[in-house]
Amino acid sequence: DAGVIQSPRHEVTEMGQEVTLRCKPISGHDYLFWYRQTMMRGLELLIYFNNNVPIDDSGMPEDRFSAKMPNASFSTLKIQPSEPRDSAVYFCASSTSGGNNEQFFGPGTRLTVL
Amino acid sequence: GEDVEQSLFLSVREGDSSVINCTYTDSSSTYLYWYKQEPGAGLQLLTYIFSNMDMKQDQRLTVLLNKKDKHLSLRIADTQTGDSAIYFCAGLYSSASKIIFGSGTRLSIRP
Numbered sequence: 682d683a684g685v686i687q688s689p690r691h692e693v694t695e696m697g698q699e700v701t702l703r704c705k706p707i708s709g710h711d712y713l714f715w716y717r718q719t720m721m722r723g724l725e726l727l728i729y730f731n732n733n734v735p736i737d738d739s740g741m742p743e744d745r746f747s748a749k750m751p752n753a754s755f756s757t758l759k760i761q762p763s764e765p766r767d768s769a770v771y772f773c774a775s776s777t778s779g780g781n782n783e784q785f786f787g788p789g790t791r792l793t794v795l
Numbered sequence: 796g797e798d799v800e801q802s803l804f805l806s807v808r809e810g811d812s813s814v815i816n817c818t819y820t821d822s823s824s825t826y827l828y829w830y831k832q833e834p835g836a837g838l839q840l841l842t843y844i845f846s847n848m849d850m851k852q853d854q855r856l857t858v859l860l861n862k863k864d865k866h867l868s869l870r871i872a873d874t875q876t877g878d879s880a881i882y883f884c885a886g887l888y889s890s891a892s893k894i895i896f897g898s899g900t901r902l903s904i905r906p
Contacts (some may be wrong), residue, residue: 714893723896723898723899731892737893772838778892781843785840786839788837789836
């Protein structure tokens with residue numbers, strides 16, 4: 682398996698623009714997680730899905746952030762409008778229920794908002 | 796809420812042992828994990844321990860779990876330059892099926 686795939690790997694945009702981050706989880710995994718990592722706040726869980734249904738979005742910072750999972754193999758995280766304080770590395774991870782519940786992380790998308 | 800705490804930095808000499816400590820609050824965590832993050836990469840599971848175990852050893856890695864004190868530690872024997880990374884302690888928040896991560900400990904190796 683190719684692992685969790687995220688795109689783009691790097692995104693530079695200007696304040697006020699819409700940003701869409703994409704994730705393809707590992708096939709067969711029924712959980713998908715979106716995290717944000719910054720030096721100041723560390724690793725934050727933004728939202729997670731189970732069987733394509735959002736379970737907990739309490740970590741989403743503002744209404745400017747939204748996430749969707751239209752099917753088992755694709756998820757998006759959208760920021761509209763983007764602000765400089767959104768600059769961070771965004772990770773997607775997936776896991777399967779049962780076993781040790783290991784989460785497999787993608788390589789991340791480094792977002793810079795100017 | 797549930798929380799996992801660990802120190803932010805650790806510096807050790809090459810060849811010495813590294814010990815990274817962590818405390819957690821969720822006593823119902825069934826699994827406790829150590830993840831490793833190398834520069835520019837995502838987190839990767841290094842090792843884990845089931846809550847009914849006190850110790851787990853895997854080559855140079857030793858995990859100790861003290862459930863009474865809710866304390867988890869990771870010992871890396873014979874630390875090498877390739878061990879430089881951020882190490883995250885984490886616990887499975889089983890009632891919500893999500894993993895709670897600590898802030899990460901940045902391990903640096905000096906010659």
